[in-house]
Amino acid sequence: MSTTLTSTPEVDGFRMPAEWEPHRQTWMLWPQRPDVWRQGAKPAQRAFVEVATTISRFEPVTMGVSHDQFRNARALLPPQVSVVELSSDDAWMRDCGPAFVVNDTGDMRLVDWGFNAWGGLYDGLYFPWDKDELVPQKVAELEGVDRYVAPMVLEGGAFLVDGQGTLLTTEECLLSPGRNPHLSKQEIEATLCEYLGLEKVVWLGRGIDPEETTGHIDGVAHYVGPAEVLLGWIDDPDDFRYEICRDNLARLEAATDAHGRAFTVHRIPEPPWDEVAAGEIADLDVVEGSRALEPGSMPATYTNLYTCNRAVVFEEAGAASDAVAREVLERVFPDRTVAGVSAGTTHEIALGGGGVHCITQQQPRG
């Protein structure tokens, strides 16, 4: 049983825990659309199997799948991954999924944001998005948790929280005309605070994919502990991200969190650009209204990693930079296993437009 609440998490004493707090499980969605995932999504499905299998070494994983793909997903996934019918328009559980919130006595609820496929009719990536929009409510029913309906469009990849009152986000995304043009920056801050149980919003500037997520913060940063942030770093001044990461660093260095703490920032050198071959594009269905992928180079990132119980799951690039990234992560997460997913999987998920953080959503322990 799940009821729809008319109060707010803040009023009711609920907050969204940090990703590093203990999880009950990880939610994912199964990729299948042939205009987003090449070759009828078969390589992407194997990639999602690798990610789910890796996470399932550390915590339970539930995969949401359409009826059409139920048998196939069940056959490809290992038995410890639960498979439930939960249809979606694509496979980005971070973005269309709920934000779980908890209170001090262990009760759990969730927040259902508006979702418009990263920009709606302004600059969204596909149409329609009616299945994605229902994902949080369906999860609420499956888990039997009550649901807050937040009066704003927001994706889970657009913000990071520490569970102690602070949220990080980017101006590029949250102030985009494709999200909540009717809300002022102050109104957006107030709504975030009300629905995630926060006291302070720290604004970075831009992300690295204006045409995809309009600059999600989970492509450039990861919250790794109280007042402690991992920031993707670029040393090549010809890379368009060179200025972006410096601006974001300057903002973090100038800021304090809800408890007045200065931020410790760990720079992680990003991998070489990922190459998209023309042949990979040829294997996509052409569908009007879906954004087409173009051949050439894609900026790759290590910061789209996922923190789960006892581990961090990060995307290998198959480059020398992997070893450096692993060193940084082992230093930043001394008590967690640093579990890599293969460069082939990383590449496949990147072709669809994201990474391991984008395709996962943690459910905290109640």
Next chain:
Amino acid sequence: MSTTLTSTPEVDGFRMPAEWEPHRQTWMLWPQRPDVWRQGAKPAQRAFVEVATTISRFEPVTMGVSHDQFRNARALLPPQVSVVELSSDDAWMRDCGPAFVVNDTGDMRLVDWGFNAWGGLYDGLYFPWDKDELVPQKVAELEGVDRYVAPMVLEGGAFLVDGQGTLLTTEECLLSPGRNPHLSKQEIEATLCEYLGLEKVVWLGRGIDPEETTGHIDGVAHYVGPAEVLLGWIDDPDDFRYEICRDNLARLEAATDAHGRAFTVHRIPEPPWDEVAAGEIADLDVVEGSRALEPGSMPATYTNLYTCNRAVVFEEAGAASDAVAREVLERVFPDRTVAGVSAGTTHEIALGGGGVHCITQQQPRG
């Protein structure tokens, strides 16, 4: 997590509890197909809401719904009824659903029968039935219970168990060429015993709907307690059921159960025939391969009732016979509330081909 088991419930010490044993919840499926349910299934949906609401007074109810109908079902059902995405080809959870089995230490598993829409290509009621076929596996994943796959076609409405070693069924259905023509009567008995944890199968003769379920026992009888059966009764010798119920009574009187007990049979006088108006047929979509409903009279029954926690839910006919039926039920179930669903609801579900027992499936307490 749910794994597929290769042993049998009998070997593992599992049995299917009787319907009168305590339930964890009731499962139902939402009607929507316009070739089975008139007026785009809108009256049927209201009927299912009445049944679900009635049962939810006594135990939790989960309604499986396709994505297309999710918002509508959620809006029409009361909040205490859970709604989960679980698509099906129609709405008969008794027949396409699983049989839950338990052991003495409270573990729960389920049995997944073959399902072929009441007769497959021989005399089935629609094609395809691929969604129905996956319902038990999806329920296993939702509940995190392991699953036995039984090597025979069977619907839940084709048998009744006492949870103490005895099963009642009909020869008409289980020996039908549309079910398991490759199995002998002895092989069918053996498989039932293996997969439901039984010792004895008691065969009645025929049911009352050869063209629909091929004579399901839940249209003529209900197991109400150990060695105690409610049997639909007809006093009019011109009614085709007159001989059927006498033959079934004779068989029950001649039989003993797995514990050697003679059966106590309670006769319940069936209501007048239900009338199908031509206008009700006109509101059905015409779909090739689906059995068409015909105007005229349908035999109605009180025995397609549902036993849930602290109650029995029975279908009123809107006739004087209702008071007699209620008296019988109050006598047979002295410790349960006798909860009627309205004649309008009964009629609507009958138009689709069944009753409250057909559209429900109990999950026992573990």
